[in-house]
Amino acid sequence: MLRDRVTKRSVQWSDLLRSGERIFIGSNASTPSAMIDHLIANAGPLRDIEVCHLLCLPENRWAYQENSKLFKVNSFFLSGATRDAVAEGRADYTPCFLSEIPRLFNEGVLPLDAALIMVSPPDEYGYCSLGVSVDINIAAVRSARLVIAQINPKMPRSNGHSFIHLEQIDAIFEAEQELPTIPSVELDQVTEQIGQYVSLLVKDGSTLQLGIGKIPDAVLRYLGNHRDLGVHSEMISDGVIELMKKNVINNRKKTFHRGKTITTFVIGSRKLYDFVDGNPHIEFYPSEHVNSPVNIARNDNMVSINSAIEVDVTGQVVADSIGYRFYSGIGGQVDFIRGAALSKNGIPIIALPSTTRDGQISKIVAKLTEGSGVVTSRGDVHYVVTEYGIAYLRGKSIRERALELIRIAHPKFRQQLLESVRKHYWVPEYQEQTPTNVPELGALDIKPMTFDGEEMYLRPLYPADERKLQEFFYSHNKETLLMRYNHTVTELSREKSCNLVSVDQQKDLALCLIKRIDDGEQIEGVGRYYFNRQDNSCEVAFVVKESQRGKGMAKALLNEMINIAKSRRLSKMQAYVRPDNRPMLKVFEHYGFQQRLDGDVDEIYLVLEL
Numbered sequence: 001m002l003r004d005r006v007t008k009r010s011v012q013w014s015d016l017l018r019s020g021e022r023i024f025i026g027s028n029a030s031t032p033s034a035m036i037d038h039l040i041a042n043a044g045p046l047r048d049i050e051v052c053h054l055l056c057l058p059e060n061r062w063a064y065q066e067n068s069k070l071f072k073v074n075s076f077f078l079s080g081a082t083r084d085a086v087a088e089g090r091a092d093y094t095p096c097f098l099s100e101i102p103r104l105f106n107e108g109v110l111p112l113d114a115a116l117i118m119v120s121p122p123d124e125y126g127y128c129s130l131g132v133s134v135d136i137n138i139a140a141v142r143s144a145r146l147v148i149a150q151i152n153p154k155m156p157r158s159n160g161h162s163f164i165h166l167e168q169i170d171a172i173f174e175a176e177q178e179l180p181t182i183p184s185v186e187l188d189q190v191t192e193q194i195g196q197y198v199s200l201l202v203k204d205g206s207t208l209q210l211g212i213g214k215i216p217d218a219v220l221r222y223l224g225n226h227r228d229l230g231v232h233s234e235m236i237s238d239g240v241i242e243l244m245k246k247n248v249i250n251n252r253k254k255t256f257h258r259g260k261t262i263t264t265f266v267i268g269s270r271k272l273y274d275f276v277d278g279n280p281h282i283e284f285y286p287s288e289h290v291n292s293p294v295n296i297a298r299n300d301n302m303v304s305i306n307s308a309i310e311v312d313v314t315g316q317v318v319a320d321s322i323g324y325r326f327y328s329g330i331g332g333q334v335d336f337i338r339g340a341a342l343s344k345n346g347i348p349i350i351a352l353p354s355t356t357r358d359g360q361i362s363k364i365v366a367k368l369t370e371g372s373g374v375v376t377s378r379g380d381v382h383y384v385v386t387e388y389g390i391a392y393l394r395g396k397s398i399r400e401r402a403l404e405l406i407r408i409a410h411p412k413f414r415q416q417l418l419e420s421v422r423k424h425y426w427v428p429e430y431q432e433q434t435p436t437n438v439p440e441l442g443a444l445d446i447k448p449m450t451f452d453g454e455e456m457y458l459r460p461l462y463p464a465d466e467r468k469l470q471e472f473f474y475s476h477n478k479e480t481l482l483m484r485y486n487h488t489v490t491e492l493s494r495e496k497s498c499n500l501v502s503v504d505q506q507k508d509l510a511l512c513l514i515k516r517i518d519d520g521e522q523i524e525g526v527g528r529y530y531f532n533r534q535d536n537s538c539e540v541a542f543v544v545k546e547s548q549r550g551k552g553m554a555k556a557l558l559n560e561m562i563n564i565a566k567s568r569r570l571s572k573m574q575a576y577v578r579p580d581n582r583p584m585l586k587v588f589e590h591y592g593f594q595q596r597l598d599g600d601v602d603e604i605y606l607v608l609e610l
Contacts, residue, residue: 030133077329099291102139160283256298296339304340324371366420527557
């Protein structure tokens with residue numbers, strides 16, 4: 001029964017609403033479905049009511065064709081029924097950052113005549129909780145002329161800024177209703193691989209923003225060995241439960257809302273809803289607070305993880321549309337990408353599979369699909385992750401971005417992408433090689449390593465490393481250049497550097513040791529071998545920065561190259577070293593290289609039989 005809160009009398013919907021008014025419907029798992037069903041069944045003469053809302057679960061009956069005379073839909077985030085209605089021209093989609101939607105209500109851009117929400121029963125002080133979805137619900141409550149609430153005993157009582165008093169409610173509809181749940185999804189190999197790559201970017205003490213779906217679940221699965229993580233996220237899902245119980249997520253290192261997991265809504269299982277019920281360690285705040293880029297940036301080491309529908313080779317991100325068909329919404333992606341970018345040591349990430357589910361269409365594209373809109377600009381993107389690796393775009397030129405993104409595209413599309421970007425002279429002709437991986441390094445193509453307490457990682461040289469390799473070369477002193485090349489080399493041109501990083505890693509080998517600096521990368525050591533088909537051998541060489549010597553980096557590079565050469569069944573490894581280069585000779589001798597006579601007094605010829 002719908003009743004007036006003050007008089008307790010039964011009222012009709014036509015007593016509360018008028019045709020042509022604008023109403024708001026509560027978000028996500030807090031959609032007051034029982035009350036909406038009652039409205040549809042008892043609308044009487046009401047017509048043309050505009051409905052504004054975010055994602056609503058489990059279904060949006062007001063968007064069905066049969067209810068088109070009663071409701072006109074204007075959604076900020078699309079799902080099944082609203083997606084179809086917009087595609088058919090029966091509904092509208094209004095793109096807006098989640099952090100700014102409350103201002104549309106508060107400033108009268110979209111004034112609300114009524115807010116239809118779902119709350120918990122009141123406590124002894126008369127306060128109801130907005131439960132699992134505070135987000136823009138609280139802004140709607142504060143700005144609407146009328147507040148009509150479904151009181152649901154199944155709604156958890158969440159902590160934070162989630163409470164409204166009975167006096168703020170004009171009419172009540174009491175109905176018990178199970179909250180909609182999201183079934184757990186079995187992770188596939190592609191998603192697992194993405195999760196592992198993203199986890200490599202998360203350092204101990206980071207604060208996380210995670211969405212819902214397979215990729216966030218995969219990331220959380222690979223964070224079990226991390227320490228002192230925090231959460232500041234527009235939403236959380238089931239994956240945080242075990243990490244909070246294991247003390248992996250404890251929020252101790254957060255620099256904003258220290259000690260608390262901060263969110264604005266949750267979607268998941270009943271277990272998750274029970275977990276947040278009265279939990280003092282989780283606090284819910286309005287979206288204008290949680291999603292404010294300024295507030296997000298107050299967390300040092302902020303890691304933002306968002307997905308996309310497609311990304312072009314310049315870094316433009318499409319996230320709310322497939323061609324001309326609007327699919328979802330802007331949501332909080334831009335809020336958190338920008339907030340993480342502003343954070344001290346922040347890491348904004350776009351993570352997506354390299355292809356569509358059937359593997360027939362690349363999600364890394366030379367140009368955006370006609371009709372698609374850019375949600376996150378190329379200037380905002382720092383990291384893009386697929387199952388083929390991590391592309392770092394910040395501060396990169398268009399050429400470097402294209403090479404980085406082609407590297408993490410599906411291998412069957414890489415040559416096609418390279419040919420496409422060449423047409424616009426984004427990548428020069430002398431950049432010959434499309435990227436190849438080194439399977440012997442493992443599924444991730446990356447190996448974390450520690451030298452003298454300093455964290456680095458071993459990976460192949462990539463085509464986009466051309467500038468980093470130049471910087472590495474010019475960091476050497478004359479003695480290093482003489483020892484490495486047996487004569488004093490004075491320059492490394494862009495063309496030559498491109499040639500050195502354009503390696504067919506299935507035949508030759510070029511590895512580097514990388515150190516992260518601020519939000520970028522720096523080469524600290526390089527090892528490579530060149531394959532000799534005539535006798536199934538290879539010639540090997542390596543060089544390490546002067547400042548890093550004596551830490552075991554040269555041995556690590558050579559050891560890895562020996563293991564790879566053995567796995568590829570090469571017959572032997574060869575090296576030529578100056579007689580006065582004792583440190584390099586000692587490294588080769590450590591791994592069993594034997595000196596052989598070849599008649600050249602300027603160099604010592606070394607061989608390792610495999």
